[in-house]
Amino acid sequence: MTSAAIITGAAGALGQSIASRLGQDLEALLLVDVDEQGLAPVAESMGADYVAVDLGSDQAPDILSDALDERGWIPRALVNNAGVNRDARISRMSDEDFATVIRVDLVAPARLALALGPRMPDAGSIVNVASRAAFGNFGQANYVAAKAGLIGLTRSLAIQWAPRVRVNAIAPGLVDTPMTAGMPEEVLSRLVDRVPADRMAQPDEIAEAVAFLASPAASYVTGQVLVACGGRSIAP
Amino acid sequence: MNTPVVYEAPRGIGVAGLEASILDAFHQLRDAVTGGRAAVVIVRDSDLLGHGDPADAALANGLLGLVRAFATEGVREGWVVNILAVDEGADDATRRGWVERLSDPQGVVGALIRVGPLHLGRVPV
Numbered sequence: 065m066t067s068a069a070i071i072t073g074a075a076g077a078l079g080q081s082i083a084s085r086l087g088q089d090l091e092a093l094l095l096v097d098v099d100e101q102g103l104a105p106v107a108e109s110m111g112a113d114y115v116a117v118d119l120g121s122d123q124a125p126d127i128l129s130d131a132l133d134e135r136g137w138i139p140r141a142l143v144n145n146a147g148v149n150r151d152a153r154i155s156r157m158s159d160e161d162f163a164t165v166i167r168v169d170l171v172a173p174a175r176l177a178l179a180l181g182p183r184m185p186d187a188g189s190i191v192n193v194a195s196r197a198a199f200g201n202f203g204q205a206n207y208v209a210a211k212a213g214l215i216g217l218t219r220s221l222a223i224q225w226a227p228r229v230r231v232n233a234i235a236p237g238l239v240d241t242p243m244t245a246g247m248p249e250e251v252l253s254r255l256v257d258r259v260p261a262d263r264m265a266q267p268d269e270i271a272e273a274v275a276f277l278a279s280p281a282a283s284y285v286t287g288q289v290l291v292a293c294g295g296r297s298i299a300p
Numbered sequence: 301m302n303t304p305v306v307y308e309a310p311r312g313i314g315v316a317g318l319e320a321s322i323l324d325a326f327h328q329l330r331d332a333v334t335g336g337r338a339a340v341v342i343v344r345d346s347d348l349l350g351h352g353d354p355a356d357a358a359l360a361n362g363l364l365g366l367v368r369a370f371a372t373e374g375v376r377e378g379w380v381v382n383i384l385a386v387d388e389g390a391d392d393a394t395r396r397g398w399v400e401r402l403s404d405p406q407g408v409v410g411a412l413i414r415v416g417p418l419h420l421g422r423v424p425v
Contacts, residue, residue: 153373154330154333154369154370154373154374155330155334157326159323162323162326163319163323166318166319166322166323166362167319170318170322170358170362171315171318171319174315174318174354174355174358175315178315178354198365199365199368200365200368200369200371200372200410201369201372202372202373203373204369205326205366205369205370205373206326208365208366208368208369209322209326209362209363209365209366209369210362210365211365212361212362212364212365212366212368213318213322213358213359213361213362213365214358215361215425216347216348216350216357216358216359216360216361216362217350217354217355217357217358217361218350219349219350219357219361219423220350220351220352220353220354220356220357220358221350221354222350223350223351224354287350287423288423
């Protein structure tokens with residue numbers, strides 16, 4: 065059987081970096097994203113397979129399980145990286161925007177982990193991509209709740225599935241992606257000024273941390289949150 | 301002072317119940333603070349640590365995040381939003397006492413109080 069890594073949100077900048085890095089460690093990659101136009105060329109460039117699916121749909125876990133079965137692959141690693149933002153102040157946040165973020169950033173990874181975790185071999189690994197925002201952020205009540213919930217899910221699954229499958233989370237701070245590049249320059253500059261590292265993370269730096277958690281190098285690490293925020297979470 | 305809004309996390313909701321439960325909490329907290337009332341969320345400490353059902357753990361930690369988000373955003377407006385984590389043995393008087401303290405407009409904001417010894421020696425949340 066071929067050992068595969070499943071990476072969600074693989075059409076995005078961070079997902080691409082994670083996939084590219086895990087491709088060095090695993091025999092096969094199954095890339096997942098709702099954006100097929102963005103995903104197909106990424107998969108092609110890596111020699112990876114892909115599935116375009118809306119992870120917010122109830123059918124997504126079955127679709128991905130079937131995709132693994134069709135290929136005769138076993139899920140050795142799962143990286144729940146897909147996520148969306150719908151930022152607004154609490155007083156102006158719509159129910160739709162609130163619920164969408166909870167559905168995609170928390171419920172979807174929970175469903176996928178619960179579907180694939182029991183199918184993983186010994187020493188399987190799940191890495192949930194949370195966020196430093198889980199500790200609190202302005203204008204992101206939905207995102208904060210979803211990412212904090214993802215950390216809770218990580219702890220519970222780590223306990224349930226030990227010692228067979230390890231489950232960890234990473235909490236990145238600002239990452240240099242097209243999404244952050246789209247922020248107003250003065251806002252971005254103000255945010256970077258609060259980071260002791262004095263810069264954003266490059267996607268490859270976060271991918272290295274994900275790869276560590278997914279690898280045998282982290283064989284004694286489970287149920288933990290690796291905060292990769294350039295020191296922002298401890299800054300004054 | 302107005303009576304605080306108290307939101308106690310339901311348990312056994314399953315993953316299918318996460319979205320509705322967190323949205324319900326969001327509504328209750330927002331209604332509270334925009335109406336000039338304090339809000340206190342109550343969860344199980346064991347759920348914060350992930351000692352049990354995954355959905356219960358996700359909800360408890362998601363509510364902790366939600367409280368912190370409200371607190372962050374409401375600093376200037378003076379919103380009073382806090383969270384209380386209790387263990388199974390916490391009696392009503394203990395809970396009432398902590399809800400009262402956590403609702404004090406001159407008191408803390410965005411704070412997590414963990415009643416009971418479960419968190420000792422374990423990961424901070």
